[in-house]
Amino acid sequence: MAKVFLSFYNAIQDKSNPYAVACFYESFINGLIKAGNDVLVHLHNYFLGDDRQLTLELKKQIDEFNPDLAILFNNSLGGAIFIKCANVQF
Secondary structure, three states: OOEEEEEEEOOOOOOOOOOOHHHHHHHHHHHHOOOOEEEEEEEOOOOOHHHOOOOOHHHHHHHHHHHOEEEEEEHHHOHHHHHHHHEOOO
């Protein structure tokens, strides 16, 4: 299938479960995986296109993953910056 990169603001802050996400995102991710896709997820705590999230380390992870599709919910991860830095379709 496809390699899919997802990025979204994670409003759930649970110190006992730092990877807890809203049920929509969890279901969406599980649905993609169940359909046979490889999924790379980037959770962050900055809202609406904060360019601070696209670090060199994250860019390297994205480049190595080489996604076929990127979904940036609410334009998270600074869409314009992301387009310049990664060769991915939206």
